Amino acid sequence: MRSSSGVKVGLILLLAPLFLWLFLLVILPHVDMFAVSMRTRVAPRVYELSLENYAAFFTEPVYWRTFMRTAVMSILATFLTLLIGFPVAYYISKMLRGRLKATAFVFCMLPFWVSELVRTYGWMILLRESGVLSSVLQWAGIASGPVEMLYNDVAIMVGLVYTSMLFMVVPLITTMDSLDDSLIEAGYDLGGNGFTVMREVIIPHAMPGIVSGCIVVFMLTLGNYLTPVLLGGKDSLWFTEMIYDQFITRFNWELGSAFGFLLLALSSAIVWLGLRLSRQSLSEAMT
Amino acid sequence: MSTSSIVLETVKVTKRFGDFVAVDEVSLAIPSGSFFSILGPSGCGKTTLMRMIAGFLEPTSGDIFINGKSVLDVPPNHRPVNMVFQHLALFPMMSVADNIAYGLRRRSVPKSEIAQKVREILDRVGLPDAGPKQINQLSGGQKQRIAIARCLVLTPDVLLLDEPLGALDLKLREHMKVELKQLQHEFGTTFVYITHDQSEALVMSDQVAVMNAGRFDQVGSPQELYFDPKTAFVAGFVGDTNRWSGRIDTVDAGTLQLVSNDGFRLLGHMASGQSLQPGAPADIFVRPEAIIIAREAGQLGDIANRMSGRVTSVLFNGANSRIIVHDSASDSEIFAALPQTGEFSDLSKGQEVHLGWSADKAVVFASRNHDRN
Numbered sequence: 024m025r026s027s028s029g030v031k032v033g034l035i036l037l038l039a040p041l042f043l044w045l046f047l048l049v050i051l052p053h054v055d056m057f058a059v060s061m062r063t064r065v066a067p068r069v070y071e072l073s074l075e076n077y078a079a080f081f082t083e084p085v086y087w088r089t090f091m092r093t094a095v096m097s098i099l100a101t102f103l104t105l106l107i108g109f110p111v112a113y114y115i116s117k118m119l120r121g122r123l124k125a126t127a128f129v130f131c132m133l134p135f136w137v138s139e140l141v142r143t144y145g146w147m148i149l150l151r152e153s154g155v156l157s158s159v160l161q162w163a164g165i166a167s168g169p170v171e172m173l174y175n176d177v178a179i180m181v182g183l184v185y186t187s188m189l190f191m192v193v194p195l196i197t198t199m200d201s202l203d204d205s206l207i208e209a210g211y212d213l214g215g216n217g218f219t220v221m222r223e224v225i226i227p228h229a230m231p232g233i234v235s236g237c238i239v240v241f242m243l244t245l246g247n248y249l250t251p252v253l254l255g256g257k258d259s260l261w262f263t264e265m266i267y268d269q270f271i272t273r274f275n276w277e278l279g280s281a282f283g284f285l286l287l288a289l290s291s292a293i294v295w296l297g298l299r300l301s302r303q304s305l306s307e308a309m310t
Numbered sequence: 311m312s313t314s315s316i317v318l319e320t321v322k323v324t325k326r327f328g329d330f331v332a333v334d335e336v337s338l339a340i341p342s343g344s345f346f347s348i349l350g351p352s353g354c355g356k357t358t359l360m361r362m363i364a365g366f367l368e369p370t371s372g373d374i375f376i377n378g379k380s381v382l383d384v385p386p387n388h389r390p391v392n393m394v395f396q397h398l399a400l401f402p403m404m405s406v407a408d409n410i411a412y413g414l415r416r417r418s419v420p421k422s423e424i425a426q427k428v429r430e431i432l433d434r435v436g437l438p439d440a441g442p443k444q445i446n447q448l449s450g451g452q453k454q455r456i457a458i459a460r461c462l463v464l465t466p467d468v469l470l471l472d473e474p475l476g477a478l479d480l481k482l483r484e485h486m487k488v489e490l491k492q493l494q495h496e497f498g499t500t501f502v503y504i505t506h507d508q509s510e511a512l513v514m515s516d517q518v519a520v521m522n523a524g525r526f527d528q529v530g531s532p533q534e535l536y537f538d539p540k541t542a543f544v545a546g547f548v549g550d551t552n553r554w555s556g557r558i559d560t561v562d563a564g565t566l567q568l569v570s571n572d573g574f575r576l577l578g579h580m581a582s583g584q585s586l587q588p589g590a591p592a593d594i595f596v597r598p599e600a601i602i603i604a605r606e607a608g609q610l611g612d613i614a615n616r617m618s619g620r621v622t623s624v625l626f627n628g629a630n631s632r633i634i635v636h637d638s639a640s641d642s643e644i645f646a647a648l649p650q651t652g653e654f655s656d657l658s659k660g661q662e663v664h665l666g667w668s669a670d671k672a673v674v675f676a677s678r679n680h681d682r683n
Contacts, residue, residue, distance in 0.1 A: 208366055209399035211387045213464065214416035223412065227403040 060280035076281035086265065090285070093262040094293060096176070097244040100183040104191045104240050105233065107184065112195035112232075113225070117204070128196070135189050143253045146182050147173060150254075174256035182250040187243055191236040198232030199225070234303045238294055245290050262286060316378075317342040317500050318363065318391075318468050323372035325358050332358040334524035335372065340468070340502065340517070345494050347503045347511040350521035351547070356504045359521075360470050363502070364393045376467055387416075392461035393470040397477060398453055400445045406432075406456055407441035413464045431463045434496070450478050454486055455493075462497055471503045475510060487513050508548050512536065520544045540583055542675035545595040552596045552644050555677055558588050566674050568594050572640040577614040578672035591677040598632055600671035601646040603654060604664045613666035617644065621661050635663055 060077070062070040080086045115127045134142055149155045150172040160166040172178060202225065210220035226233070251261035266286070269279030298305060318340040325333040333355040340346045348356045361367040363374060365386030373380050381389050392413075401409050407428050414424045432438050435455040440448065448456065454474060461469055471490075475483045491514045494501045505511050511518045512532040519529040520543070528540045539545035546553060556570035566586065568576045578594045586592055596615075604610050607618065619637040631648040646665055648654050657663070 203397065203399065205395045205397060205399040206401060208386075209393070209395055209401070210412075211366075211385075212364060212393045213413035213460065214387050215412070216387060216416075219416060224401060224403070 056280040056283055059276055060278075060284055063277060076278045077285070079278060080281065080285055086282070089260045089265055090262045090289065092260055093245060094289065096179065096183075097241055098293070100180055100187065100244045101237050101241045103180065103184050104187045105237060108188055108191035108195060108236070109229075109233075111188075112192045112199055115192075116196045116199040117202075117207070131192055132189060134185075139186060139249055140253075142186065143182060143250055146178070146185070146254060150178055150181075173254060174258065176255070178254040179251050179259060179261075182254040183244050183247065186247070186250055187240040190239045190243060194232040194236040194239070195229060196232075198229045202228045230301075230303060234298065234301065237297070238305075241294065241297075242290060245286070315342050316340065317376065318502065319375040319378075320359075320363070321373045321375070323359065323362060323369045323374060325355070325362060325367060326370045331524050333362070333369075336521075336524075336526055337372075338519060338526065338529065340500060342467075342500055343498050344516040345491065345501045345503065345514055347505060347515040347518045348521055349505055349508055349511040349518050349548070352506055354521045355524040356506075356521050357472060360393070360472055360502070360504050363468070364391055364470055365389050390467040391470060392464055392466040392468075393472065394457050394461055394474045396472045396474065398457040398474065400453060400457055400460070402445045404445075405441065406437075406443050406445065406448070409445065409456060410460045410463050413460065417464075427463055431459045435459045435493070451482050451486060451489075454478070455489075458490075458493060462493075462499060466499065468500045468502055471501060473505050473507075475505075475507075483510075490514060512548070518548075520547060522547070538582065539595075539673065540581065542593050542595070542677065545581070545593075545673060545675060550598055550645060552598065552601075554594050554640075554642065556592065556594070558586050558590045558592050558674075561586060561588055565669055566592070568592055568674060570594075570640060572642065574640040576672065577669040578674040579670050581673045581675050584674070584676055586674065586676055592674050593677045594672050594674045596667055596672045598645040599647040601644070601665050601667050603633070603646055603648070604666070605662075607664045610664055610666040614669040615672060616664065616666040618662065618664045619644070621657060621659055621663060624657060624659060633657060633663070635665060637665075 061072055061074070063073045063075045065071050080090075111131070115124060115131070119127055137145075147154070151157070152169045152171040152173070154172075156172060157166070157170045160170055161168070206224055206228070207220060210224040215223065246263060248261070248263040248267065251259040252264060255261065262282070263286075266279050266282045269275045269282060316339045318338075320336055320338050322335045322337055323333060324331065324335050336355075336359060338346075348359065350356045358367060362369050365381070365384065368382070373382060375381070376390055381391075401412065404412065410428045410431060411424045414427060419427070428441060429438075432440055435458065437452060437455060437459075440452065440456065445453065445456075457474065458469070458471075475486050475490075478486060487510055490501075490503075494514075503511070503514065512535075515532060517529060518532055518535055520527045520535060522541075522543045528535060528544045530538075535544055535548045539548060545551060554568070554570040554572075554574070554576060556568045556574075556576070559567040559569045559575070561567075561580075564580050566578050566580055568578060570576060576594050578596075580586055602610060602613065607616070610616055617635075617637045617639070619635045619639075621633050622636045622643070623634040625632045625634065629650050633646055633648060633654075635644045635646060636642075637644055644665060648657070
């Protein structure tokens with residue numbers, strides 16, 4: 024009896040930090056936010072239980088349109104990141120060996136030793152009207168005057184893909200490292216070409232990595248604030264900006280909380296739908 | 311097949327990696343429908359040679375012909391050659407049937423025909439119900455058969471097998487040896503089998519090439535390799551053998567007298583193709599089963615070579631039992647096979663025995679690396 028209760032106490036102590044973290048930093052704030060989102064102010068310091076904040080999201084077109092725009096752009100950014108990240112990961116995990124492989128991997132990570140803010144400013148230096156690209160174009164005679172490349176959707180997309188690349192490449196390299204080279208060779212040996220081996224052998228094997236990479240990138244992109252604000256300027260219309268607006272500018276915590284919850288619910292719904300469409304399960308993708 | 315045509319031929323194929331010569335001017339010709347093994351220790355270049363035949367590596371020089379046509383410009387997916395990989399490389403993301411159908415789908419065979427062929431081949435390898443199973447549901451031997459079926463369904467001209475039995479346990483390996491030979495016989499496909507296990511090569515093959523340091527030392531039937539080795543390496547590598555190094559003392563019409571490094575006099579005959587002069591460093595090889603065991607020195611008669619010593623171990627293994635005898639005069643260990651009559655079944659450690667063998671059972675080679683031994 025003594026030893027089994029001892030094991031139990033040990034287990035509880037071990038798990039205590041996790042539960043405390045989950046409870047204090049995740050569950051408690053969300054419960055409070057949910058309570059705030061479900062009330063409206065009827066008079067100073069007088070609140071009533073209502074769904075008005077949630078109704079506002081659906082009745083005011085600018086809110087849900089911004090959300091849809093954010094979601095579509097995030098899906099596109101995730102897709103582009105996958106499209107660029109997959110060959111990079113394949114090259115690092117399958118074509119390179121030993122020291123070269125480690126070096127390439129470090130080069131992939133290098134930009135992430137700098138804060139996101141600095142990285143984004145780096146893009147601004149390149150893209151702005153008086154920036155590097157604009158000057159090069161003028162010097163080459165392709166453009167007659169300064170070209171503004173910042174503050175549009177393409178700039179946002181470039182920034183988002185760049186910021187997310189590591190989170191796609193790392194899970195892809197990990198899954199593709201576990202693919203035995205002889206499977207690829209067998210794919211060719213039995214008559215396959217590059218395309219069919221990719222479709223029938225490599226992609227099915229890398230699917231868990233693709234799914235987990237896509238989920239992480241999608242969530243990070245959807246919840247990104249810095250990149251759309253800095254690269255997209257005033258018209259970027261990113262949903263996180265709306266939440267920021269409500270909390271900080273309008274001081275409407277009720278609506279801000281409701282937006283926060285809607286972001287959580289809708290992004291979860293999109294991930295769920297994505298998993299269903301690709302016939303993958305979350306537990307498979309995370310192991 | 312009355313006249314066996316050559317299905318696979320390599321002409322002076324060489325592969326260098328930097329300064330290292332992995333395969334050194336290897337020429338071979340394999341008749342259609344035969345079971346050909348390439349036997350050699352790890353690192354001898356056999357896998358490199360096989361990968362060149364499959365098309366995954368390009369030879370530095372030389373040429374490879376399949377059915378009389380050079381295939382150097384043909385990529386692996388278009389060569390009429392399929393390979394069973396060392397770890398089989400079955401696709402874990404597909405069912406057994408899809409694994410077998412993979413190659414047929416690449417050839418755009420109609421769906422109904424694919425299903426038919428998959429069923430047929432599963433029947434022939436004795437796993438008619440395995441089609442819908444996943445790869446991880448199969449046992450080691452079943453995986454083996456599926457990996458072979460996956461290649462044979464494409465009716466290749468040559469099937470390459472890269473030590474496919476290596477991962478199996480001993481019992482299953484013995485069983486699969488027989489089964490592989492039977493499969494090869496039933497399908498009539500040319501098998502080129504790579505192994506470092508001499509018993510696999512001897513049991514299954516029509517022809518064996520013994521490979522050492524990038525070269526073929528000898529190509530021949532298992533019997534030729536065992537009873538008439540052409541080089542010291544083949545004599546030492548194929549089958550178990552006792553070996554002494556020394557110097558040639560006298561040469562008399564093929565019968566040699568060798569003084570071993572321990573100062574021991576041994577009689578043997580010159581291996582075919584060798585020419586040895588007195589004073590030349592040489593190795594003498596004697597098979598354990600060529601050694602006659604006796605309890606009394608007189609029972610050996612006037613046999614050419616004799617030694618005596620105490621039994622240090624009895625290695626009982628049924629019909630294949632042996633003893634190790636320590637010869638005090640030459641301070642060497644000798645392996646001798648026990649006769650299957652059971653005459654010496656009561657022999658135990660520490661007993662004194664007398665060993666003898668005739669000169670024609672001891673074969674002598676010029677020693678190539680006697681400094682190392």
